[in-house]
Amino acid sequence: MFGKEKKEKRFVVKEEQSLGIGVFDALYIVVDTRTGVNYLMTARDGVNGITPLLDSDGKVVVDK
Template sequence: MFKKQKKEERFVIKEEQSLGLGAIYIVVDTRTGVNYLMNTGIGPKGITPLLDSEGKVIVDKLRIKQ
């Protein structure tokens, strides 16, 4: 009856690494290209922008979808 439009994913996982009972992910916002560091596990979870050695936010320009 109604067709659902396929919604593009806003966030994609760029890298992941297991750490004991949790994991660390680098997630990229496909609209802005901003990289985020995200942790998961049995304890508190969090997400924060990923910074380079100069304290600037890391942006993947190739991952930005218009």
């Protein structure tokens, strides 16, 4: 609209994948653009979940 600055999106989808096995309709990796923290998000029939994405050492994945 007029007089408003365009805000940068805080969360962006970095990757998405459909497993097609009936457990989840879709998996997403979502990144917080302010902190760089990656989250794993699941979606199925209106039931969603989200958790920080961990690396092989159990540390939270952070994009620089």
